[in-house]
Amino acid sequence: MTVTALGVPRRMLAIRLDGEETRVPEGATVLDACRAAGRDVPVLCHGEALAPRSTCRLCVVEVEGSPALVPACSRGVEPGMEVRTDTERVRHSRRTVLELLASAVDLSTTPGVAGWIDEYGARPDRFGPAAARLDEGTRVDNDLYAREPGKCILCRRCVDACGEERQHTFAISVSGRGFGARVTVEHDAPLTESACVYCGNCVDVCPTGALSFRSEFDRRAAGTWDETAQTRTTTVCGYCGVGCGLTLHVQDNEIVKVTSPPDDPVTHGNLCIKGRFGHQDVQNRG
Structure with a gap:
């Protein structure tokens, strides 16, 4: 006789989402609940198979009893929780985050961002042409992928994928502070002189195109992607x-x-x- 392990069953928790009662499995996040209910909550730094970092703050929602907006990607659901996903306070926060990000980095290859900017009425240009930008040159020092620091939002997904959550190579990390922070290899050397094993897992989880496969980069440059x-x-x-x-x-x-x-x-x-x-x-x- 074959016995199949089904795992530990999870009880269902009842919460109210934008005034409507919904039930989600215990251990789920607010973002899980929103997606299950068909709520369109924007995310940038969140990715499947990686632990949430709550870095970009684009997915914030209102939770009854919380004095501050909370990131939906990492906040676990609790019985009786009251969540509001589309209040003016939430929209104002998302609009500001989009404006700050789009005024500082190039989001032209970030899926969904153009639609979110339009949906929330974000105006990145209101900071003026003098706003500091990460206008750094592209680094193409190998045949497999390209690095464009000017598109990086420092979500650290690539660092996690290279480190303890996936590859355990630890070839890249964030160095510097504030506006000078960058994702680099040791001593900011070329990638070919680092511990990189060229698995490409970092490229796969990058949400903005700051890391891209060489084939995609070359085709985008030629206008054929x-x-x-x-x-x-x-x-x-x-x-x-x-x-x-x-x-x-x-x-x-x-x-x-x-x-x-x-x-x-x-x-x-x-x-x-x-x-x-x-x-x-x-x-x-x-």
Whole structure:
């Protein structure tokens, strides 16, 4: 007889979300509850398979009894909790966050931001042309990915993916303070002189395009990158016997990017250098 472990059942908690009662599993976050109820709560620094850092503060909501707005991505639900997601106080906070971020960094390749700026009436230009910006040059020192510091919002997702939450390589970290803080390798050396193993997990979790695959970077520079024209095919990596799940992004009959589903039971979104970048032989037409 085969016994299947189902895990510990979680009780359901009743909360009120924008005046409507909803039930969510114990241990869920307010963001989980919002998504389950169809509430569109914007997020930047939050990502699947990574612990929430509550860095960007874009997902803040009002919770009855809390004197300050709370980040939905990390606040756990409690029985009887009263949550409001679209009050003027919440909208004002999100509008200000968007204005501060968009006035300081380039968010042109950040999915969803243009729509949020329009939805919340954000005006990043109101700070004027003299507003300090992270106008730093692009770093392309290898054949696999590019770094654009001017797009970085310091969410630290790449640091977590490189460190104890995923790869355990610890090749990158945040150095400096205040407006001078940057994600760098040791001594700000070229990536090729660091401990980087080129797994690309940091690129995969970057929400703004500050880290991008070289194939995407080159196509964007040439004006040929078009996600709407790309197909996605899920398959299994053939380099070894682990059985990692891959998603092949194909445009113009060419693999332009390889990712892995966050819910894949083997990878949980992580890949090694072979799985993520070793696809050149597939399209070698020589």
